[in-house]
Amino acid sequence: MNKASKSLSTTALPPSEFNQTVIRWQSEHGRNELPWQLEQDPYHVLVSEFMLQQTQVATVIPYFSRWLHHFPTLATLASASEDEVLTQWQGLGFYRRARNLHKAAQYLQDTYQGQIPAQPQLLQEVPGIGPYTAGAITAFAFNQPAALVDGNVKRVFCRYFGIEQVPTSTAADKLIWQLAESYYPEQDNRSYAQGLLDLGATICTPRKPNCISCPLRASCYAYQQQRVDDLPTKPPRKTTPTKPGHFIWISNAKGIFLTQRSGDVIWPRLWSFPEVTEPPPNAALHGHFKHTFSHYKLAAQVWQLAHPNQLAETLSTGLELISWQQLKNIALPTPIKRYLDKHQQNPG
Template sequence: MSPEALANCITGWQKAKGRNDLPWQLHNDPYHVLVSELMLQQTQVKTVIPYFERWLQTFPTIEALASASEDEVMTLWQGLGYYRRARNLHAAAQKVVRDYQSEIPRSAAELKEIPGIGPYTVGAIRAFAFDAPAAIVDGNVKRLFARLFALPYEVNKSTNDRYFWQLAEHFTPARDNRRFAQGLLDLGATICKPQQPLCALCPLAKVCQALQLGKVNALPKRQQKKAIPTRKGHFLLDVSARGIVLEQRPASGIWPTLWCLPEVAQAPDAQLWTRFRHTFSHYKLDGHVWLATPPGNGTTRRIACHQLDEVGLPAPIRKLLQQLIASEVCNQQD
């Protein structure tokens, strides 16, 4: 199939059947595209939509985001996970305001200099914000190409990425790339799904090599992942009518710069209040929460229960504290 024929097929389908009413598509505003693309990294569209809408209510412009405090940014991001994206988005806004007169640049070379913007995001911004001929490759595109061309490459092996980028660059049209790029993503997300793909509804069914070879369920190939280890974590709960002692975590490691129950290296000689589990990309956390007074340091402070919404908290810690508040422990402790 020629690049022109593929582009015509995908853009025609996208116009008629694709997703055309997502919040960040309404104006094709470069700032909106930047926010949505960083939020969409490793996160599904349906999860991102309410966060995106709240974000624009609080930070309607890139200048508003650039001038916000880190606490404000992290508080609004909490629950979305992968918090480094929030810090990158904040830093990106500050760089754009400082170095590009608040205008997100169009060129790939300049976009690559902005924090948090890698090859995919460069292509996405250029395609969706400026309708420029820029290739995009993400999990949806890899899966679609792997089936369409019956590719033998494992899609979760980074050394194979170059094959998918070469295909994307070959088929990216010189015009109307905004719709073509969105069509690739829409086909992967809604038709060429990981499980139970809707091949009967696919506009590429007649030329899909995996379908012709009976290999749709065997593709794409994936490298077997290693088992995720489990690590214990020990957290201290010091609660009174004056609030809860929290510490701000360092800029590196898990939950960077968020406020959290103080963590210690070993289990203290104290009463166990509860346990929780949380899965990160590389390990599972088996959290133990102990009723104990943490050692005082410059990173801890007692925060009133009614002010917890004003600080950024990791999702599992926020859930625990909400349970604590619901039990009225804050009012009972001395």
């Protein structure tokens, strides 16, 4: 047994049997018709991997197609403005991914004349690309050997090998990466990597996994020990705090007054209602919305004012009148866009 799997499940298959089992299953039951799989274009893979961070495949597909319509090549993305990039990303959330993808395209254009290297070590020097994304690009774009570990792979490995530590812990993360590096094949790495992800996404799911359809169940520690529901070990539950927020609605028949947020706050450089620390005097409540961030929940109230001069002295950035038609052409935070979509027909 390889070094990484010492003290783990004694039922685990050796690497060659394990990866060939995954490859055979993927060819018959895995996902093989995703848009970024069809041409195996390295740029398409790059875009898809950034979009798939923290977002499900079904959600990404229409955004991926729209993105390629506006930025068909790495060069067109590299030469685009940040506002153009953020506008086309609108709706996917986690806008840092869009900025990192833009920076990655510019770096690749400047450093490699628009070519994407096939070596994980070189890919990890690209802005916004970490070990997982480097491995994914190497495997999916070039079919070269590379390890990749995301939430799906962690779940599969924790159950299969009987890893007891919380998968986000340093010890578990190190062990899972060691296993990933020990188990990938020298050939057909594209199918193997996709197979691992597909198993996690469609079979070895967080709740109610379909173990009976899993090709690895006969040698899976969790299945053999009837501990599928226990693994991966869940981290201690944290209480997510709720914070208030106050935003201002000022509109007229032509449009609505918005401000472009600074680069050091939430929703950096996106267009939004102006935000204040407390409700302005004599303001009427226009509405409210909620939004959940990774570390807290925002409970926002939107206050209506009649004229922008009432805010001039309290804002760090200026207001700009955005026409109702122009709203679809600027980058807005998802909750602000939803609020506008709801109230635009009756702007007040």
